[in-house]
Amino acid sequence: MDFVLDPAKLVPLAIILFHHLNSLVQYEAASTWGYNTDHHALMEFKNGVASTGDHLATVLSSWNDKIHFCDWQGITCNQNSRRHQQRVTALSLPSQRLTGSLSPYLGNLSYLQELNLGNNFLQGEIPQELGKLSLLRILNVTDNHFGGQIPSNISNCKALTHLDLGNNELQGEIPMEITKLSKLKTLHLLVNNLTGPIPQSIGNLSSLTTLTMGRNTLSGSLPAGIGMIPQLQFLQIAENQLHGVIPPSIYNLSSLTFIALATNKLQGSLPPDIGQLLPNLSTLYLGDNQITGSIPASITNLSSLANLDLAYNNFTGPVPTDLGRLSNLVWFNLEGNQLGFRDKYGLDFITSLSNCTSLETLDIYNNNFESQLPISVANLSTRLSMLILAGNKIHGHIHEGITNLVSLTVLRLENNDLQGPLPITIGRLENLQLLSASSNKLSGQIPSSIGNLTQLIDLRLADNLLQGGIPSTLGNCKILQLFDLSENMLNGTIPPQVIGIPSLEIFFGVSGNSITGSLPAEVGKLQHLREIDLSENRISGEIPGALGDCQSLEYLHMQGNIFQGVIPISLNNLKAIQYLDLSRNKLSGRIPEYLGKLHFLAYLNLSSNNLEGLVPQSGVFEIASAISIQGNTNLCGGAGFLRLPACPNEISINKRSKRSKWVIVLVVCVSSGVTLLSCLGVIFYCRKRSTERLPSPTVASLLVESYMTISYKELFDATDGFSVANIVGEGSYGTVYKGILGNRGTMIAVKVLNLQQQQGAAISFLRECEALRHIRHRNLIKILTTCSSIDLNGQEFQALIYEFMSNGSLEEWLHPDITRLQDRKVLQIIDRLNISIDVATALDYLHHQCQAPIVHCDLKPSNILLDDDMTAHVSDFGLAKILLSNVQEATETIGVKGSIGYVPPEYGMGSGVSIKGDVYSYGILLLEIFTGKRPTDNMFTGGFTLHSMAEKAYPDQLLEIIDPQLLTQGEKPSNSRMQECLASVIGISLSCTKESPGERMEIKYVARNMQAIREGFLKGMD
Structure with a gap:
């Protein structure tokens, strides 16, 4: 039977076939489009990233057109049978050292469910286009360097279950839209x-x-809404600036296992029934807040608790005595509270802790515990690594059983009232690295078994009643860095094995004992040590020449001993020495000239010895406050302020030499007079040509009319006879008095030169005249006139007269004397910005706008004066240096020029003064203005400096180093604005204090940037 196609059915069949083929074509086209889209997005990602070294070639070697992208490293596709229909579902390349930035084309990976690029070095901003990834479940870019703000449209990723943006540099506020991610x-x-x-x-x-x-800078209160998240288990919002009471709703989250809210400003008290409310809690970190009240007894019901840290709050009362119920406890820290006050049973909880067999840390430092150290401390866990009981009033003996704690690495018992001897078996603690029991009443001998502590790094037993000798077995502690047995009753000699431990680099101290014998030559092995204190003993013999091998030494205290002989020439090798005290010994011979050439030496005490001969006149010997040589009856010469007799070769003269001398004196006087008159003439000439109008009436206008008529008597009357009550400042070369001149009642400042300084004062006077005659600027101190006359005793008198600055020096504002400045307001942040800009502007003028560059050389807070309007004026040009035209550095080398702490490092290495040296000093000054800390503060030792402190805190932890007065002002700005401002300022200061002068920012750019910071700060206050 033949098949005959019915024409009537042909048309519908054709239509169906057409639609089917069209669908296949559209499907194939869509698949091809999706393939091309994903391929293009991945290639754009590859083009945007790189990798350190040659790593990128390995990581992305498979990313090429010869291989389907679904087979590229880090790529996962959906499981479709046809290759060109597969789409990217995961891009995962964590820990691959990738650099560069993220391409916005990643937003076209519309099937992407996971994006994991954590632990790389990516930067830039997180693309807004990621908000298009509606199927994205995991977004992990932790541990990178992403900046900018969190994209608010990330809330469009409705499928997100994990969002990890930690350890980056993101800024701004947390977008509210993020709380719409319900999954x-x-x-x-x-x-x-x-x-x-x-x-x-x-x-x-x-x-x-x-x-x-x-570890952000989040502020405000802790939202009560956190307590509405029923499944929350892990809560970490520590190290922010949150305040207010912890919402009670948080304690209703029975699922919580981890709470860390430490280092905020949270208040309130813990609920009495916390032990019932949080049954699953394993970690509770609430340290460094303002929480009050007692520690709830119910806390011992938290059977899973492993870490409990309530340090640095205001907890009072007793510690629960049944802590032994916390069988899983590992970390227990209560330091910095007010626990145990007037409670003779306050340490009973230690007995209970013996049941906590996993305990590794017990810290009750700085509380008010007054009871006896219980014997049960010996029953604590043998896993205990840190036992810190310091800073209390604990009494009694250290029980020998404490040496059962064989895992101890830290044992701190200092600042208590402990008595009796150290345990003879102390050597059993072979893992001990820090042993501190200073400031107690320990007696007896130091056990020789202490030499078994071969892991010991830090030994502190100072300020006790220890007797006997220093055990030579301590020489076995080969990695010891700090050794302090000062202020005891020790005798005998210093064992060579001990003072020759090469690892000692922080401190070696045995002062205030009765040690005899000589100083062993092994001291020369301490090549990395920064401080030695041998003072107030009975050490005799000569100072060993080997001491000069301690080339890192900064502080050397040897006073109050019986050292004999001459000061060895080898001490010339102590290039880093800052403080040297050899007083009250029996040293003889001459004072070595090299002591005046030790660039960093800021204090030298040679008093009460048998030294003789000429006193050097360079370096430290030029500064009256820096040296002491009294009690050496055979010294002569030296600087005038020492008032020593002239040396014999200086006074052996005949009549002819006398006549020559008077001729020379006459010539010098005439020359000085001409120079002074020239200086005054130029000042007068410049003042008459100045277009700046002086306010009237002022001392300036008064003296312009008759600038040569100012007399000693007028200044004497103006200052009430140079009364001590009118002293407003003192320096190396003179004293500054305030005064009221004449009937007009005009306030002046009079700098009277100490001519006992002889050459130093004269040079300072001439330099200040020479510098000030070239300059005139609103932020520089104005010299009004000078006075060169004879005082009431017929002695030569010279003085400089300035405008009086009513608000004193910046030094007084940054470091006020509380007893004298009770009513003075503190410097607001805007005041500090203004002062910083004034100083930078003045330096810019000195360096770049004068006929020849002028280097100030002594920039520090005491030389910054503030007028009625708190405008800053740079003063004291006694060390100033005028450079040759267009020269940036002086050709001669002069050693340290300026004040310790502010002097740039290159000066100490013999470089000439330069404008970049002033920039360094400005950077240190800027740090001091905003941290409130002097560069010479006692905290800065052992290579830790004001600069390194700021560098370490920059930019994330600046609020930890900023002057606390800025953070407690009633009208303080918002934290975000303050943080941004401070980060910018500290960034400039770090740029100014680079070790290499060539890397320092130019002062003109500093001034501009500081002005921009101020403008931005003020704009944020609108």
Whole structure:
């Protein structure tokens, strides 16, 4: 039977076939389009990233057109049978050392469910286009360098369950839109620069189990909404600036296992029934807040608790005595509270802790515990690594059983009232690295078994009643860095094995004992040591020449001994020495000339010895406050302020030499007079030509009319006879008095030169005249006139007269004397910005706008004076140097020029003064203005400096080093604005204090940038 096609059915069949073929074509086209889109997006990603070294070639070697992108490293596609229909579902390249930035084309990977680029070096901003990835479940870019703000449209990724943006440099506030991610289980934002409040709607994240926002600058109160997240287990918002009371709703989250809210400003008290409310809690970190009240007894019901840290709060009362119920306890820290006051049973809880067999840290430092150290301390866990009981009033003996704690690495018992001897078996603690028992009443001998502590790094037993000799077995402690047995009753000699431990680099101290014998030559092995204190003993013999091998030594205290002989020439090798005290010994011979050439030497005491001969006149010997040589009856010469007799070769003259001398004196006097008159003439000439109008009436206008008529008597009357009550400042070369001149009642400042300084004062006077005659600027101190006359005793008198600055020096504002400045307001942040700009502007003028560059050489707070309007004026040009035209550095080398702490490092190495040296001093000054810390503060030792402190804190932890007065002002600006401002200022200061002069920012750019910072700060206050 033949098949016949019915024409009537042909048309519908053709239509069906057409639609089917069209669908196939559209499907193939869509698949091809999807392939091309994903391929293009991945190639754009590859083009945007790189990798350190040759690593990129290995990581992305498979990313080429010869291989389907689904087979590229780090790429996962959906499981479709046709290759050209597969789409990218995961891009995962963590820990591949990738650099560069993220391409916005990643937003075209519309099937992407996982993007994991954590632990790389990526930077730039997180692309807004990622908000297009509606299927994305995991976004992990932790541990990179992303900046900018968190994209608010990330909330469009409705499928997100894990969002990890931690350990980056993100800024701004947490976008409220992020709380719309209802499926989110993990939110990591810790360690960024986020500011502002935590969104109140945080409670909308009902699926959240993990929330971390620590180490940001978040402010405001802790939202009560956190307590509305029923499944929350891990909560970390430590190290922010949160305040207010911890919301009670948080304690209702029975699922919580981890709470870390430390280092905020949270207040309130813990609920009495915390032990019932949080049954699953394993970690509770609430340290460094303002929490009050007692530690709830119910806390011992937290059977899973492993870490309990309540340090640095205001807890009072007793510590629960049944802590032994916390069988899993590992870390227990209560330091810095007010626990145990007037409670003779306050340490009974230690007995209970013996049941905590996993305990590794017990810290109750700096509380008020007054009871006896219980014997049960010996029953603590043998896993205990740190036992810190210091800073209390604990009494009694150190029980020998404490040496059962064989895992101890840190044992701190200092600042208590402990008595009796150290345990003879102390050597059993073979893992001990820090042993500190200073400032107690320990007696008896130091056990020889202490030499078994071969892991010991830090030994502190100072300020006790210890007797006997220093055990030579301590020489076995080959990695010891700090050794302090000062202020005891020790006798005998210093064992060579001990003072020859090469690892000692921080401190070696045995002062205030009764040690005899000579100083062993093995001291020369201490080549890295920074401080030695042998003072107030009975050490005799000569100073060993080997001491000169201690080339890192900065502080050497040898006073109050019986050292004999001459000061060895080898001490010339102590190039880093800053403080040297050899007083009250029996040293003889001459004072070595090289002591005046030790560039960093700022204090030298040679008093009460048998030294003789000529006193050097360079370096430290030029500064009256820096040296002491009294009690050496056979010394002669030296600087005038020493008032020593002339040396014999200076006074053996005949009549002819006398006549010659008077001729020379006459010539010098005439020359000085001509120079002084020239200086005054130029000042007068410049003042008459100045277009700047002086306010009237002022001392300036008075003296312009008769600038040569100012007399000693007028200054004497103006200052009430140069009364001590009118002293407003003292320096190396003179004293500054305030005074009221004549009937007009005009305030003046009179700098009277100390002519006992002889050459130094004269040079300072001439330099100041020479510098000030060239300059005139609103931020520089104005010299009004000078006075050169004879005082009431017929002695030569010279003085400089300035405008009086009513608000004193910047030094007085940054470091006020509380007893004298009770009513003075502190410097607000805007005041500090203004002062910093004034000083930078003055330096810019000196360096770049004068006929020849002028280097100030002594920039520091005491030389910055403030007028009625708090405008800053740079003063004291006694060390100033005028450079040759267009020359940036003086050709001669002069050693350290300026004040310790502010002097650039190159000066100490013999370089000539330069404008970049002033920039360094300005950078240190800027750090001091905003941190409130002097560069010479006692905290800065052992290579730790004001610069390194700021560098370490920059930019994330600046609020930890900033002057606390800035953070406690009633009208303080918002934290975000302050943080931004401070980061910019500290960044400039670090640029100014680079070790290499060539890397320092030019002062003209400093001035401009500081002005921009001020403008931005003020704009933010609008």
